[in-house]
Amino acid sequence: MMNYSSNLNPTDERTTRNNIIRLHSLLHNQFSAPIFVPMIKYCWFSSGLTDEKPLFKSVRAACFQFEISESVTCCKEMCENPRFLKCSHCRDILCFACFVYEFHYHFN
Ligand SMILES: [Zn+2]
């Protein structure tokens, strides 16, 4: 069973090249979710290349805002860590450890 202190991984070196690449990989994967397609299309509107103004959810609204009815802890089995984000692909609510250390990545 995980607890809050398990978020601190003594072998983790967030500033190492591999872990920076790992974080960017997760970030890029989150932004590739269909929920962010209108947000990316907005770039064409804001730069004046199209008149079509798409409505979109911001990253904050999509990944870091929760309904009152949603769990305050991670949804993974045997994990009771506090929630960190809502996955933009599967909408699961995850803690930092399950997202980063377990590498919550979605393939097409
Ligand atoms: Zn997911």
Ligand SMILES: [Zn+2]
């Ligand atoms: Zn978790």
